[in-house]
Amino acid sequence: MGKVIVITSGKGGVGKTTTTANLGHGLAALGRKVCLVDADIGLRNLDVVLGLENRIVYHLLDVVEGNCTVSKALIRDKQHGENLVLLAAAQTREKDAVNPDQMRDLMKVLRKEYDYVLVDCPAGIEQGFRNAVAGADQAILVTTPEVSAVRDADRIVGLLEATELHDPQVIINRIRPDMVRRGDMLDISDVDDFLRIPILGIVPDDESIIVSTNRGEPVVNDQRSRSGQAYRNICRRLEGQEVSFMDLQGENFMQRLLRRIRVGAANR
Amino acid sequence: MLEFLGRLLGTSDGSKTKAKERLRLVLVHDRSSLSPGLLESLKEDLIKVISKYMDIDESGLEVNLDKSDDSVALVANIPVKNVKRQGKGK
Numbered sequence: 001m002g003k004v005i006v007i008t009s010g011k012g013g014v015g016k017t018t019t020t021a022n023l024g025h026g027l028a029a030l031g032r033k034v035c036l037v038d039a040d041i042g043l044r045n046l047d048v049v050l051g052l053e054n055r056i057v058y059h060l061l062d063v064v065e066g067n068c069t070v071s072k073a074l075i076r077d078k079q080h081g082e083n084l085v086l087l088a089a090a091q092t093r094e095k096d097a098v099n100p101d102q103m104r105d106l107m108k109v110l111r112k113e114y115d116y117v118l119v120d121c122p123a124g125i126e127q128g129f130r131n132a133v134a135g136a137d138q139a140i141l142v143t144t145p146e147v148s149a150v151r152d153a154d155r156i157v158g159l160l161e162a163t164e165l166h167d168p169q170v171i172i173n174r175i176r177p178d179m180v181r182r183g184d185m186l187d188i189s190d191v192d193d194f195l196r197i198p199i200l201g202i203v204p205d206d207e208s209i210i211v212s213t214n215r216g217e218p219v220v221n222d223q224r225s226r227s228g229q230a231y232r233n234i235c236r237r238l239e240g241q242e243v244s245f246m247d248l249q250g251e252n253f254m255q256r257l258l259r260r261i262r263v264g265a266a267n268r
Numbered sequence: 269m270l271e272f273l274g275r276l277l278g279t280s281d282g283s284k285t286k287a288k289e290r291l292r293l294v295l296v297h298d299r300s301s302l303s304p305g306l307l308e309s310l311k312e313d314l315i316k317v318i319s320k321y322m323d324i325d326e327s328g329l330e331v332n333l334d335k336s337d338d339s340v341a342l343v344a345n346i347p348v349k350n351v352k353r354q355g356k357g358k
Binding site: 182 | 282284285287291
């Protein structure tokens with residue numbers, strides 16, 4: 001029986017979909033069978049981030065409404081094939097076209113086949129959120145070191161508690177070490193002080209995320225990228241390994257340059 | 269410019285301090301919207317504790333969160349019927 005993990009944030013644009021895509025790829029690379037579910041009905045994007053937008057035939061609502069079998073609707077990843085599949089969201093429907101009970105039933109089916117079912121939650125706290133958290137065993141919150149994002153994350157912690165989804169963990173995304181250094185950005189311990197939930201990972205702000213999203217190839221596969229490394233670390237932690245947090249402060253320009261050259265040479 | 273100089277001299281904090289303070293206040297407000305159930309059980313506990321020291325009119329008990337711009341206070345209005353003698357009721 002696999003685990004169902006919902007990836008949520010409250011606030012939009014903090015990196016839920018990117019996180020879902022990268023954890024999916026990262027876990028599949030560790031040899032796990034992973035199913036990604038886009039619960040953002042009406043505003044689907046996980047397909048694009050994964051580079052699978054041209055392969056969608058059926059979607060989540062087709063499955064829920066019995067138009068096709070689950071296995072028929074699952075889209076296989078280009079790289080990992082059967083070990084990483086996507087259940088896309090419907091694009092021309094609305095969030096209330098599905099209800100929490102239906103989602104719970106769907107998760108029951110998926111968890112039988114997959115080690116991890118990762119649900120990409122829509123922004124907001126309405127029906128889409130309630131659908132996405134239904135049937136989840138665990139929640140990962142994504143936030144950025146900003147007042148608005150941390151505030152929304154705090155609200156989500158309360159709402160998760162109310163839906164009996166206890167012990168969420170948080171990923172602090174888009175940290176900019178230079179700004180933290182000069183006191184212009186909340187640091188990890190600040191966010192920790194406010195949220196008081198276990199930190200699953202810290203991800204530095206990284207241009208290669210945009211490049212990889214442009215290409216539809218998650219950054220976790222890029223051995224040279226710092227954010228890719230951060231996502232690989234998170235995947236190993238999900239697998240129960242002890243992995244210490246990345247040192248975001250310790251690296252100056254020269255070290256960064258040297259590391260790039262080293263890893264670049266190793267990849268060749 | 270002054271801020272830049274201050275930062276050079278290490279006398280001025282970055283905007284993070286401001287962010288932390290604002291976030292703290294916002295969270296105090298957000299978290300202070302107590303659910304009716306929580307407020308009820310708070311009332312019951314209050315009655316229990318205060319009854320040890322004085323007789324109170326339970327039906328007239330009011331407990332509210334008073335929010336102003338930079339603070340949140342728990343305001344309780346508890347009509348007292350009689351104060352018990354000191355040394356008793358502990």
